[in-house]
Amino acid sequence: MSTEKPSRERFLDAAAELFQHRGYAATGLNEIVERSEAPKGSLYFHFPGGKEQLGAEALNLAGGRLAVVIRRILEAAPSAQAGVQAVIEAMSAGLQATDYQLGCPIATTALETSTQSPVIRAAANTAFESWIEAFRERFEADGVDTLSAERRASFVLSSIEGALVLSRAAGSTHPLELVAEQLSLL
Amino acid sequence: MSTEKPSRERFLDAAAELFQHRGYAATGLNEIVERSEAPKGSLYFHFPGGKEQLGAEALNLAGGRLAVVIRRILEAAPSAQAGVQAVIEAMSAGLQATDYQLGCPIATTALETSTQSPVIRAAANTAFESWIEAFRERFEADGVDTLSAERRASFVLSSIEGALVLSRAAGSTHPLELVAEQLSLL
Amino acid sequence: MSTEKPSRERFLDAAAELFQHRGYAATGLNEIVERSEAPKGSLYFHFPGGKEQLGAEALNLAGGRLAVVIRRILEAAPSAQAGVQAVIEAMSAGLQATDYQLGCPIATTALETSTQSPVIRAAANTAFESWIEAFRERFEADGVDTLSAERRASFVLSSIEGALVLSRAAGSTHPLELVAEQLSLL
Amino acid sequence: MSTEKPSRERFLDAAAELFQHRGYAATGLNEIVERSEAPKGSLYFHFPGGKEQLGAEALNLAGGRLAVVIRRILEAAPSAQAGVQAVIEAMSAGLQATDYQLGCPIATTALETSTQSPVIRAAANTAFESWIEAFRERFEADGVDTLSAERRASFVLSSIEGALVLSRAAGSTHPLELVAEQLSLL
DNA sequence: ACTCGCGGGACATCCCGTTTAT
DNA sequence: ATAAACGGGATGTCCCGCGAGT
Numbered sequence: 111m112s113t114e115k116p117s118r119e120r121f122l123d124a125a126a127e128l129f130q131h132r133g134y135a136a137t138g139l140n141e142i143v144e145r146s147e148a149p150k151g152s153l154y155f156h157f158p159g160g161k162e163q164l165g166a167e168a169l170n171l172a173g174g175r176l177a178v179v180i181r182r183i184l185e186a187a188p189s190a191q192a193g194v195q196a197v198i199e200a201m202s203a204g205l206q207a208t209d210y211q212l213g214c215p216i217a218t219t220a221l222e223t224s225t226q227s228p229v230i231r232a233a234a235n236t237a238f239e240s241w242i243e244a245f246r247e248r249f250e251a252d253g254v255d256t257l258s259a260e261r262r263a264s265f266v267l268s269s270i271e272g273a274l275v276l277s278r279a280a281g282s283t284h285p286l287e288l289v290a291e292q293l294s295l296l
Numbered sequence: 297m298s299t300e301k302p303s304r305e306r307f308l309d310a311a312a313e314l315f316q317h318r319g320y321a322a323t324g325l326n327e328i329v330e331r332s333e334a335p336k337g338s339l340y341f342h343f344p345g346g347k348e349q350l351g352a353e354a355l356n357l358a359g360g361r362l363a364v365v366i367r368r369i370l371e372a373a374p375s376a377q378a379g380v381q382a383v384i385e386a387m388s389a390g391l392q393a394t395d396y397q398l399g400c401p402i403a404t405t406a407l408e409t410s411t412q413s414p415v416i417r418a419a420a421n422t423a424f425e426s427w428i429e430a431f432r433e434r435f436e437a438d439g440v441d442t443l444s445a446e447r448r449a450s451f452v453l454s455s456i457e458g459a460l461v462l463s464r465a466a467g468s469t470h471p472l473e474l475v476a477e478q479l480s481l482l
Numbered sequence: 483m484s485t486e487k488p489s490r491e492r493f494l495d496a497a498a499e500l501f502q503h504r505g506y507a508a509t510g511l512n513e514i515v516e517r518s519e520a521p522k523g524s525l526y527f528h529f530p531g532g533k534e535q536l537g538a539e540a541l542n543l544a545g546g547r548l549a550v551v552i553r554r555i556l557e558a559a560p561s562a563q564a565g566v567q568a569v570i571e572a573m574s575a576g577l578q579a580t581d582y583q584l585g586c587p588i589a590t591t592a593l594e595t596s597t598q599s600p601v602i603r604a605a606a607n608t609a610f611e612s613w614i615e616a617f618r619e620r621f622e623a624d625g626v627d628t629l630s631a632e633r634r635a636s637f638v639l640s641s642i643e644g645a646l647v648l649s650r651a652a653g654s655t656h657p658l659e660l661v662a663e664q665l666s667l668l
Numbered sequence: 669m670s671t672e673k674p675s676r677e678r679f680l681d682a683a684a685e686l687f688q689h690r691g692y693a694a695t696g697l698n699e700i701v702e703r704s705e706a707p708k709g710s711l712y713f714h715f716p717g718g719k720e721q722l723g724a725e726a727l728n729l730a731g732g733r734l735a736v737v738i739r740r741i742l743e744a745a746p747s748a749q750a751g752v753q754a755v756i757e758a759m760s761a762g763l764q765a766t767d768y769q770l771g772c773p774i775a776t777t778a779l780e781t782s783t784q785s786p787v788i789r790a791a792a793n794t795a796f797e798s799w800i801e802a803f804r805e806r807f808e809a810d811g812v813d814t815l816s817a818e819r820r821a822s823f824v825l826s827s828i829e830g831a832l833v834l835s836r837a838a839g840s841t842h843p844l845e846l847v848a849e850q851l852s853l854l
Numbered sequence: 855a856c857t858c859g860c861g862g863g864a865c866a867t868c869c870c871g872t873t874t875a876t
Numbered sequence: 877a878t879a880a881a882c883g884g885g886a887t888g889t890c891c892c893g894c895g896a897g898t
Contacts, residue, residue, distance in 0.1 A: 116881095117881075117882085131411060132321075132408075132411070132412070133319070133321060133407065133408040134319075134321075134322075135318075135319055135320075135321035135322035135408075136320075136321035136408060136412075138864070138865065138866085139865080139866060139867085140864075140865080140866090148882095149881080149882050149883055149884080150882090150883070150884060150885090151869095151881080151882055151883045151884060151885090152880095152881055152882055152883080153867095154866095154867070154868065155880080155881060155882085156881085160866070160867070161866065161867095210410070210411075211410075211411045213407070217407060217461050218404075218407040218408055220461065220464070220465045221319065221399070221403060221404040221407060221461060221464065222318075222319040222321075222322060222404055222408065224396070224397075224464040224465055225317060225318070225397045226318070226322075231464075231465060231467070234465040235465040235466050235467070238462050238465055238466070239466075261474050261477065261478065262478065264462070264470075264471055264474045265455065265474050265475055265477075265478040267458065267462065268455050268456075268458035268459040268461075268462055268471055268474070268475050269451065269454050269455035269458055269475075270454075270458060271457070271458030271461050271462065272453065272454035272455055272456060272457030272458030272459070272460075272461070273454040273458070274458075275403050275406060275407060275454075275457050275458070275461070276424050276450070276453065276454055276457065278406070278407065278410040278411075278417075279406045279410055279417060279420040279421040279424055280421050280424070281417070281421070284450075285450055285454055288447050288450045288451050288454070289451055289454050289455075291447065291451075292447065292448070292451040295482075296481070303855080303856090324890075324891065324892085325891080325892060325893090326890080326891080326892095335855080335856055335857075336856085336857080336858095337855080337856040337857045337858075338855055338856050338857090340893070340894075341855060341856075342855090346892070346893065347892070347893090489877085489878095503783060504693075504780075504783070504784070505691070505692075505693055505779065505780040506693075506694075507690075507691060507692075507693035507694035507780075508692075508693035508780060508784075510868075510869065510870085511869080511870060511871090512868080512869080512870090521877080521878055521879080522878085522879080523877075523878040523879045523880080524877055524878055524879095526871070526872080527877055527878080528877090532870070532871065533870070533871090582782070583782075583783045585779070589779060589833050590776075590779040590780055592833060592836070592837045593691065593771070593775060593776040593779060593833060593836065594690075594691040594693075594694060594776055594780065596768070596769075596836040596837055597689060597690070597768075597769045597836075598690070598694075603836075603837060603839070606837040607837040607838050607839070610834050610837055610838070611838075633846050633849065633850065634850070636834070636842075636843055636846045636847075637827065637846050637847055637849075637850040639830065639834065640827050640828075640830035640831040640833075640834055640843055640846070640847050641823065641826050641827035641830055641847075642826075642830060643829070643830030643833050643834065644825065644826035644827055644828060644829030644830030644831070644832075644833070645826040645830070646830075647775050647778065647779060647826075647829050647830070647833070648796050648822070648825065648826055648829065650778070650779065650782040650789075651778045651782055651789055651792040651793040651796055652793050652796070652797075653789070653793070656822075657822055657826055660819050660822045660823050660826070661823055661826050661827075663819065664819065664820070664823040667854070668853075674859095675859075675860085696886070696887065696888085697887080697888060697889085698886075698887085698888090706860095707859080707860050707861055707862080708860095708861070708862060708863090709859085709860055709861045709862060709863090709890095709891090710858095710859060710860060710861080711889095712888095712889070712890065713858080713859060713860085714859090718888065718889070719888065719889095
């Protein structure tokens with residue numbers, strides 16, 4: 111009939127957003143249903159695996175989205191170095207714009223569930239790997255050999271992820287800026 | 297007068313352990329009471345602030361404990377460089393020994409609550425700062441000037457924290473090892 | 483006009499079985515659909531009356547089947563007395579063969595719904611009456627006058643039904659055996 | 669403070685009543701809480717075993733109450749025979765007074781749960797045995813030897829239980845009356 | 855310092871029945 | 877006749893926090 115988004119996507123959108131905001135355990139299915147404005151009865155039709163499936167798919171969604179953003183920024187940059195700086199600046203801007211509420215879209219859920227749900231843990235890992243891959247390809251495009259590129263990419267992501275944790279706790283983008291600065295010295 | 301640990305500490309020990317394992321929201325007060333083997337009725341006597349106070353104090357406790365460990369490792373090392381490597385190795389060993397269940401004792405709770413509880417967020421920040429301070433002092437002891445030492449310390453902690461996130465998701469210490477490797481190139 | 487698809491019967495078979503096992507309220511329509519291996523969408527085509535209609539028809543089905551069995555046993559017996567004993571033995575064997583899970587195919591549903599659904603109550607009553615009728619006819623065939631035969635038949639069924647209740651609760655066929663013994667004294 | 673019944677008893681009273689009326693599965697815990705007029709939050713304090721524990725204890729309660737009633741009637745009767753007749757008449761009166769809604773206080777729940785909950789099954793069995801015991805003692809008091817008394821008692825209860833099932837389905841006390849009549853012929 | 859019980863709301867899950875479109 | 881999706885309410889369970897009574 112209409113051009114409205116189908117319920118399944120609405121659920122996932124809402125879930126991804128809320129899991130990023132509040133984390134996995136603290137987000138109620140009711141909240142997700144309300145925010146999605148989709149019919150409650152359809153939740154378990156689309157996600158028979160319940161909250162766990164919703165969590166895993168929400169992580170896939172958020173992971174894919176950020177991968178696209180990272181790729182776009184890296185490709186637009188004149189060098190891998192500059193690209194990394196631009197990515198960090200983008201994350202930093204995102205943090206500030208949301209009052210230090212939104213950092214990594216999946217880290218909270220990943221940490222909460224890594225011990226409890228192999229399914230979600232795997233989804234988180236896939237997302238992290240896709241981001242590393244994006245950095246790796248950009249390093250390679252700059253002439254770095256594959257092995258070094260992979261190592262450097264993982265290191266870059268690690269330091270960014272950690273800085274996001276510290277920045278949220280500090281209520282300041284300072285840790286993120288320091289990471290940008292130190293990474294530029296390599 | 298007996299040699300038993302007082303209830304208050306038992307609560308905090310149990311809380312620190314469970315918050316690290318399962319996260320803040322997923323941990324019930326009842327679970328904490330059970331594990332603590334302390335009398336249920338006295339929880340709100342010792343912690344009138346409820347779960348939030350318990351969370352903040354548990355983070356203080358865990359933060360202080362890890363600060364001591366980090367300091368000890370750094371002081372025993374021949375150089376700041378070697379000390380950083382030793383700290384990472386210790387974290388890596390801890391991860392493996394617990395089947396990738398226990399990473400940073402406070403990161404999960406910090407991320408979950410940073411948007412919801414200023415009290416806990418502040419406790420988390422204090423812990424992070426104390427660890428940075430430990431690194432900073434070691435760098436200074438090696439002759440690095442105060443400003444550079446502070447920056448480098450923050451960067452080191454960021455990359456370790458991030459690698460712990462990635463390592464738990466990956467079920468592998470590889471990200472942590474890469475951080476150790478890359479940090480040694482500085 | 484064509485040969486009816488097996489779907490309808492499959493639903494009824496599954497329903498009869500599950501209602502006997504778990505009872506009416508505890509059995510979900512989804513379970514019935516799953517076990518029937520019939521297309522989910524056609525349940526309400528065949529049974530527009532919903533669960534209630536399904537319950538009533540399942541009772542009719544189960545009631546008719548047991549009536550046939552009882553008749554066959556009674557006819558094969560040399561006397562009404564012997565027939566009653568044989569029927570009880572058959573029920574007893576059924577109980578034991580299923581670990582005291584399957585007693586009367588309709589009693590549970592009958593009790594659960596007698597206050598709530600006149601439709602199902604009527605179906606249950608019809609089934610009980612058909613079994614009484616089977617006993618009555620056998621008594622008459624042995625020369626008992628119609629009125630006495632009816633009374634005796636009802637009494638026989640009552641004591642069997644009650645013994646099935648007690649036997650399931652006891653996890654033993656003892657109550658059933660005692661009924662057989664006492665009935666043989668008449 | 670007040671002379672009000674404590675919550676625990678209120679829960680059990682409500683549960684016993686509702687399980688008899690509607691059965692186990694069809695009775696919601698919410699209904700029980702509402703009818704009990706006890707605080708909802710205390711339910712799992714008093715019954716940590718949840719619905720199953722509530723079911724088992726409700727059966728114990730109802731079983732004990734009916735045992736007392738049966739004993740009283742049997743003791744007041746001039747003979748065991750007369751006592752049995754009086755018990756049946758009392759049950760019959762109870763059925764009619766409640767529009768054939770209330771038969772045996774535990775049979776429905778017993779049948780529903782015998783396959784699913786050993787705990788409740790055991791409680792039901794205990795109740796049945798206590799009623800048999802009441803009959804047995806009365807038969808013995810009339811001079812019947814222990815073994816015969818036990819057999820007869822079980823038989824009497826079986827036929828009454830079965831007649832209650834049939835009577836509820838029929839919406840008539842006729843089956844019960846026939847049982848009374850036939851039992852008097854022994 | 856501790857216990858028992860209150861208080862009511864939220865949790866994830868699954869329910870039965872219906873609608874739309876084939 | 878069947879499928880996909882809707883619709884919203886009920887399920888049993890457990891939550892966190894607070895009294896009153898030692």
